Amino acid sequence: MATEATSSTGPSIVALLLKLRALIALAVVVAFFSVMAPNFLSASNFLIMFKHVAITAILAIGMTYVILTGGIDLSVGSIAGLAGMVAGALILNGVTLQPLGVVVYPSVPVVIALVLVLGGIAGLFNGVLVARFRIAPFIATLGVLYVARGAAMLLSNGATFPNLVGRPDLGNEGFPLLGSASVLGLPVTVILLALIALVAAFVAKDTPFGRWVYAIGGNERAAMLSGVGVERVKVAVYVISGVCAALVGLIVSSELVAAHPASGETFELSAIAAVVLGGASLSGGRGTVGGALIGACVIGVLGDGLVMMGVSEFWQMVIKGLVIIAAVVLDQLQGRLTASGRA
Amino acid sequence: MLRAEKIGKTYGGVTALDGVDFDVHAGAVNVLIGENGAGKSTLMKILAGVEQPTSGRLLLDGEPVRFASVREAAKAGVGIVFQELNLCPNLTVTQNIFLGREPTRLGATDHAAEKARARAVLARLAHIDPDAPVGDLRVGEQQIVEIAKALVEDARVLILDEPTSALSAAEVEVLFGVIGELKRAGVAVIYISHRLEELMRIGDYVTVLRDGRLIASEPASKVSVAWIIDKMLGDKARQRPRGGTRKAGEVVLSARDIALPRRGGGFLVDHVSADFRAGEVTAVYGLLGSGRTELLESLCGARNAGGTVILNGEDVSTLSLAERCRKRLRFVPEDRQRDGLFHNLSVGGNLGLSSLLAFLSGGRIGEGAERGAIADMMARLGVKAAGAEAAIGSLSGGNQQKVVIGRGLMTGPLVMLLDEPSRGVDIGARGEVFDTMRALADQGLAVVFATSDLLEAQAVADRVLVLAAGRLTADLTIEEASEAALVAASNAVPPPFLFRETAA
Numbered sequence: 001m002a003t004e005a006t007s008s009t010g011p012s013i014v015a016l017l018l019k020l021r022a023l024i025a026l027a028v029v030v031a032f033f034s035v036m037a038p039n040f041l042s043a044s045n046f047l048i049m050f051k052h053v054a055i056t057a058i059l060a061i062g063m064t065y066v067i068l069t070g071g072i073d074l075s076v077g078s079i080a081g082l083a084g085m086v087a088g089a090l091i092l093n094g095v096t097l098q099p100l101g102v103v104v105y106p107s108v109p110v111v112i113a114l115v116l117v118l119g120g121i122a123g124l125f126n127g128v129l130v131a132r133f134r135i136a137p138f139i140a141t142l143g144v145l146y147v148a149r150g151a152a153m154l155l156s157n158g159a160t161f162p163n164l165v166g167r168p169d170l171g172n173e174g175f176p177l178l179g180s181a182s183v184l185g186l187p188v189t190v191i192l193l194a195l196i197a198l199v200a201a202f203v204a205k206d207t208p209f210g211r212w213v214y215a216i217g218g219n220e221r222a223a224m225l226s227g228v229g230v231e232r233v234k235v236a237v238y239v240i241s242g243v244c245a246a247l248v249g250l251i252v253s254s255e256l257v258a259a260h261p262a263s264g265e266t267f268e269l270s271a272i273a274a275v276v277l278g279g280a281s282l283s284g285g286r287g288t289v290g291g292a293l294i295g296a297c298v299i300g301v302l303g304d305g306l307v308m309m310g311v312s313e314f315w316q317m318v319i320k321g322l323v324i325i326a327a328v329v330l331d332q333l334q335g336r337l338t339a340s341g342r343a
Numbered sequence: 344m345l346r347a348e349k350i351g352k353t354y355g356g357v358t359a360l361d362g363v364d365f366d367v368h369a370g371a372v373n374v375l376i377g378e379n380g381a382g383k384s385t386l387m388k389i390l391a392g393v394e395q396p397t398s399g400r401l402l403l404d405g406e407p408v409r410f411a412s413v414r415e416a417a418k419a420g421v422g423i424v425f426q427e428l429n430l431c432p433n434l435t436v437t438q439n440i441f442l443g444r445e446p447t448r449l450g451a452t453d454h455a456a457e458k459a460r461a462r463a464v465l466a467r468l469a470h471i472d473p474d475a476p477v478g479d480l481r482v483g484e485q486q487i488v489e490i491a492k493a494l495v496e497d498a499r500v501l502i503l504d505e506p507t508s509a510l511s512a513a514e515v516e517v518l519f520g521v522i523g524e525l526k527r528a529g530v531a532v533i534y535i536s537h538r539l540e541e542l543m544r545i546g547d548y549v550t551v552l553r554d555g556r557l558i559a560s561e562p563a564s565k566v567s568v569a570w571i572i573d574k575m576l577g578d579k580a581r582q583r584p585r586g587g588t589r590k591a592g593e594v595v596l597s598a599r600d601i602a603l604p605r606r607g608g609g610f611l612v613d614h615v616s617a618d619f620r621a622g623e624v625t626a627v628y629g630l631l632g633s634g635r636t637e638l639l640e641s642l643c644g645a646r647n648a649g650g651t652v653i654l655n656g657e658d659v660s661t662l663s664l665a666e667r668c669r670k671r672l673r674f675v676p677e678d679r680q681r682d683g684l685f686h687n688l689s690v691g692g693n694l695g696l697s698s699l700l701a702f703l704s705g706g707r708i709g710e711g712a713e714r715g716a717i718a719d720m721m722a723r724l725g726v727k728a729a730g731a732e733a734a735i736g737s738l739s740g741g742n743q744q745k746v747v748i749g750r751g752l753m754t755g756p757l758v759m760l761l762d763e764p765s766r767g768v769d770i771g772a773r774g775e776v777f778d779t780m781r782a783l784a785d786q787g788l789a790v791v792f793a794t795s796d797l798l799e800a801q802a803v804a805d806r807v808l809v810l811a812a813g814r815l816t817a818d819l820t821i822e823e824a825s826e827a828a829l830v831a832a833s834n835a836v837p838p839p840f841l842f843r844e845t846a847a
Contacts (some may be wrong), residue, residue, distance in 0.1 A: 040839060057570035202451075207447075207450060207452055208445035208452055210441075210452075211434070211442065211445060211452065212443075213432070214434060215438075215442050218431030218434055219429065219430065219431045221429060222429035222430055222431050222439075222442070223431065223443070224440065225413050225425070225441035226413070226429070227412065227413055227414035227417065227442075227444065228443045229444060260553040285431070285432075285433035288435055309503075333709055
């Protein structure tokens with residue numbers, strides 16, 4: 001103990017820097033683009049950026065829970081795509097009640113509720129595959145990725161559902177508001193993100209459920225032997241992730257006032273990248289909602305900043321990939337540092 | 344208080360427990376003792392709800408009970424501290440103690456309440472920071488956290504499965520103090536240990552299991568160490584099957600000052616030096632946590648230990664495991680299923696894997712050469728299988744073990760290191776595995792095996808090294824290796840030096 005205390009000042013600064021790396025990365029990225037891109041540092045640009053960030057961030061928050069248990073959810077992008085398409089179909093075509101031969105057009109709040117439930121069911125499917133049938137999360141959610149994307153295409157034979165404004169005579173107007181309205185100058189999506197982040201952080205930190213999520217990622221067997229309902233918790237995290245994905249699908253189609261079946265492709269990768277950038281360990285047990293939020297900000301700011309600088313889309317991909325690799329390398333470094341600190 | 348009646352448990356076709364009665368007395372330390380595989384841990388898992396008995400029943404305060412899970416047992420007041428630690432390293436001490444039973448207020452975890460209760464229960468045990476991440480604690484401290492976990496549940500029956508195997512002498516004293524306090528509070532403590540002197544010191548009732556059967560149950564006052572050994576070993580103690588003696592040859596493997604530091608201070612292998620000779624079977628005997636596996640793993644290069652390893656006159660200390668293999672030092676790991684077998688390959692595929700390069704002809708594996716060599720090896724070891732193409736899973740444990748040994752043999756080794764070669768091999772087939780080991784020594788190999796079974800060490804080896812807490816405490820010829828000598832040396836515990844500063 002004594003030797004540790006004397007020699008710990010050096011490594012502890014490095015450890016602190018590593019721990020705060022997501023925040024530092026965000027500061028660096030913001031500072032860089034403030035200098036390089038004119039108009040970057042303006043309130044209007046920040047509001048636009050936050051709307052972009054919200055999409056990745058909401059997915060990343062659901063993904064955080066999954067990754068904390070040691071799992072992964074590859075299906076979120078497809079679920080988002082399917083969710084948007086289902087919303088579009090409900091608004092444009094309504095629901096045909098076969099025996100009566102009537103078409104019912106649900107109001108926008110009902111559409112939103114139905115789509116969120118759909119996301120939850122897709123997540124339930126993921127969760128049951130992983131927890132009950134013990135299929136590796138990577139494989140189970142990869143399967144659901146394909147199924148959901150295919151289902152999205154089938155809904156319209158691959159076509160876009162355009163002009164989702166609804167009709168006054170059907171009483172289903174107002175869908176675009178979700179993505180475009182503001183309250184007190186703040187976009188609804190940003191407010192939603194803030195609420196979700198607060199609740200998610202509270203649940204993770206201050207409820208038994210949150211602790212069980214961490215425990216399962218730390219030592220699943222110990223959690224089981226301590227009486228934690230491991231299967232139920234695992235199912236629940238995929239349901240949470242599915243609902244988050246469906247919400248993102250609603251937001252995207254609302255912003256575009258159209259639902260495209262290919263929408264949401266590769267969203268899952270940005271979400272995973274955000275979680276990892278935020279300091280979570282892909283083997284589970286370590287990570288925070290706040291970290292994922294910062295990670296999503298880094299990815300969002302990086303994307304928008306590069307666009308403003310006029311960097312080509314292809315170079316953007318290369319740069320994002322390098323940033324993610326750097327994040328994981330730093331994570332390994334941190335892991336090794338704490339391990340050697342203990343030995 | 345708690346009573347097990349005619350408990351039976353079978354796994355597949357194997358009987359682990361055969362109609363065992365066990366009475367647990369309140370306000371007393373109920374000692375359970377037996378050799379490895381005697382069924383102690385199985386019985387405890389049944390009492391604690393981890394496993395369900397195949398037959399028989401449990402009575403708590405005279406009422407029949409069934410524990411479908413650990414939670415149910417815990418709610419009924421039966422707590423267990425497992426031999427292996429079951430903690431989440433990423434959570435704090437407090438979080439681990441209350442895992443699965445977090446106190447809540449309005450749905451949120453009541454952080455203040457749980458910390459206060461954790462502090463209170465830890466105050467009875469040891470100075471541990473309730474906010475420290477468990478991964479940062481020493482093993483002994485983690486053990487205390489496990490006990491605290493059981494105590495916050497107000498356990499009336501507390502099962503401790505080899506709780507001292509990782510504790511320092513000071514920590515053992517703390518634990519014994521706690522046990523005394525629990526006894527006075529009327530808690531029934533069930534205590535499993537291999538350390539006889541511990542059992543004699545704290546035990547009130549002694550129950551002996553052997554081969555899944557109840558052998559004896561007596562108040563500790565009527566019991567002596569000799570009585571325990573006699574009951575534990577039974578008839579086996581009197582018959583010592585021995586092969587002929589043979590002359591040991593040259594030293595082929597020489598270890599000097601092997602030191603393997605333990606995470607959290609101290610040593611798993613504490614500066615051990617020993618020589619191993621051609622044509623000799625050497626047993627490395629020691630209790631759980633004595634460092635026998637770690638010594639073998641250090642010798643073969645699976646662990647990065649300090650010290651010098653000289654193989655056939657050449658210093659191989661800096662070489663990797665693969666390079667040492669090429670220098671004809673082979674290691675057979677303890678966990679055959681996990682570390683030894685390729686379940687996707689056939690018997691032949693498993694045997695030939697280490698020597699594929701020898702079968703190369705024209706850049707591809709010469710199937711004829713490989714098949715011939717595999718058939719030879721199967722005949723030499725007497726592997727009972729439907730053929731080289733049979734699935735490895737279709738073989739019995741003993742024959743699987745022969746396959747793993749055979750894989751090493753096909754590379755023509757000088758030294759074979761085997762870690763617990765009889766583990767998971769049923770009693771009848773153990774003899775065959777041991778005969779194989781002795782036959783290898785007859786052919787001039789140096790054979791070294793680690794065991795925690797006293798009789799195995801005596802029956803198979805020409806020489807016995809005894810480890811206790813990572814230290815070499817005896818180096819005995821087979822004539823000198825009496826039960827008394829082995830038990831004494833394995834208990835000659837300089838206790839694990841958990842608190843000693845690393846001398847690096």
